[in-house]
Amino acid sequence: MLTLFETRGWHSLLVALMLSLGATALLSQPTWAQEEEVAVTEEVVAANEPADLGVGYALDNAMLFLAAVLVFFMQAGFAMVEAGFNSSKNAVNILFKNSMDICIGVLLYYAIGFGLMYPGSYGVDVEAHKYFAFGGFGLDGYEAAADRSFSPEVDWFFQAVFAATAATIVSGAVAGRMKVNAYLIYSAVLTAFVYPVSGFWKWGGGWLGQMGFADFAGSAVVHAVGGFAGLAGAIVLGPRIGRFVNGKSIPMPGHSMPIAALGVFILWFGWYGFNPGSQLAFHATSDIDATMHIAMTTTLAAGAGGIVATLLSWFMFGKPDLSMGLNGILGGLVGITACCDCMSNNMAIVVGTVAAGLVIAGVMLLDKLQIDDPVGAFPVHGMCGIWGCLAIGILPNSLTAGPEPSTSFGIQAIGTFSIVAWSFVTMMALFTVLKAVGVLRVSEAEEQKGLDVSEHGMQAYTGTPSYS
Numbered sequence: 001m002l003t004l005f006e007t008r009g010w011h012s013l014l015v016a017l018m019l020s021l022g023a024t025a026l027l028s029q030p031t032w033a034q035e036e037e038v039a040v041t042e043e044v045v046a047a048n049e050p051a052d053l054g055v056g057y058a059l060d061n062a063m064l065f066l067a068a069v070l071v072f073f074m075q076a077g078f079a080m081v082e083a084g085f086n087s088s089k090n091a092v093n094i095l096f097k098n099s100m101d102i103c104i105g106v107l108l109y110y111a112i113g114f115g116l117m118y119p120g121s122y123g124v125d126v127e128a129h130k131y132f133a134f135g136g137f138g139l140d141g142y143e144a145a146a147d148r149s150f151s152p153e154v155d156w157f158f159q160a161v162f163a164a165t166a167a168t169i170v171s172g173a174v175a176g177r178m179k180v181n182a183y184l185i186y187s188a189v190l191t192a193f194v195y196p197v198s199g200f201w202k203w204g205g206g207w208l209g210q211m212g213f214a215d216f217a218g219s220a221v222v223h224a225v226g227g228f229a230g231l232a233g234a235i236v237l238g239p240r241i242g243r244f245v246n247g248k249s250i251p252m253p254g255h256s257m258p259i260a261a262l263g264v265f266i267l268w269f270g271w272y273g274f275n276p277g278s279q280l281a282f283h284a285t286s287d288i289d290a291t292m293h294i295a296m297t298t299t300l301a302a303g304a305g306g307i308v309a310t311l312l313s314w315f316m317f318g319k320p321d322l323s324m325g326l327n328g329i330l331g332g333l334v335g336i337t338a339c340c341d342c343m344s345n346n347m348a349i350v351v352g353t354v355a356a357g358l359v360i361a362g363v364m365l366l367d368k369l370q371i372d373d374p375v376g377a378f379p380v381h382g383m384c385g386i387w388g389c390l391a392i393g394i395l396p397n398s399l400t401a402g403p404e405p406s407t408s409f410g411i412q413a414i415g416t417f418s419i420v421a422w423s424f425v426t427m428m429a430l431f432t433v434l435k436a437v438g439v440l441r442v443s444e445a446e447e448q449k450g451l452d453v454s455e456h457g458m459q460a461y462t463g464t465p466s467y468s
Helices: 002-028 042-084 088-117 152-173 180-202 207-211 219-237 257-274 285-317 322-337 345-369 377-394 409-436 444-449 451-456
Strands: none
Touching: 042 088, 042 152, 042 257, 088 152, 088 180, 088 451, 152 180, 152 219, 152 377, 180 207, 180 219, 180 409, 180 451, 207 409, 219 322, 219 377, 219 409, 257 285, 257 322, 285 322, 285 345, 322 345, 322 377, 345 377, 377 409, 444 451
């Protein structure tokens, strides 16, 4: 079976390569190679234009679909990072939450989220409704123009996996103590309402997009939204039992660093759909050049984040800390997400370096404040998400260069803090209500037993001692 699969894979690759070469020739040559010479008339050129446009349309849609699949795969990365950084007695619970995030996310984002985030795709005048608008339910009202860039379905799919990513960030911050039903309520509210509204402000044509706020692939729109939602949840929940004793921080190491490291590598891999995919166009020379530059800056920022966080932890704690290095990689990826298109390669390294420092500073700050974030979701996604957007107003880049810059530090600050405030306030209110009605946190006995058994009635690893 494997040999057959590999053979088919090579055949498919060869066919795709041949089609690509043929498409390139079609787009670049004035005539086709034929047995007889054919005079090129205006009628011949006009007759062939739709075919040329069709090739570009197909390539853009295929590439965007592939990028969406890579972002979808990040769900597995988040699951592995969060499970590895937490106790084995909560692994099933974490995997369950990550599974439900994508299931709930795609359904609710289909039903109402996409209509809230992109009302302009349904014919709504976003210039007149720049703070809140609703295009319609599902995709039935989606106005697919004849000269559209994407099919409605691939447009929705790419955006839906981004929504699920924002939701699943919170899972790690509240691990080990939140009830399943409370988490499902949170996930539904964020993917159906909170994320789409602030996403509309920037990407859907709302007020932030109109004022020039820049966030290319979502340092604030996606990651900071999830990071600050996680912070709100961690504050309202309170720390895990035994995490802070008599004012002292008591480390609670995760049960599997190999699983956590695997998760980080999966996330880094998936980020090549997240950032380069956000170019949204791939068939022109300028488009593919931009896509490759984005991949380059993404790689450099991640590398800088990982090595600098490792060196800092080595200097501060006496030994290189793998968990800090892994979160440094993620911090670099989050930071460059907003500015991967406009930063030079050298500035991308600076973005990743600063992000690494923020990760370590953020972890230490949460310890001082006795806020329990088991995986460092807030330092990585919240703090580095803010940095990625503000960096556009601080570091030299193509958006602020020249006599007429498209944004400024002031615009970047307004946009960034508006988005994180929206996420933090709405999620703080939701978690507070859930706590007030008694459905937020499991009991002390259930927490000590482990959420795998108390919430799901199963264990992640067979052959381990019973938690009962």
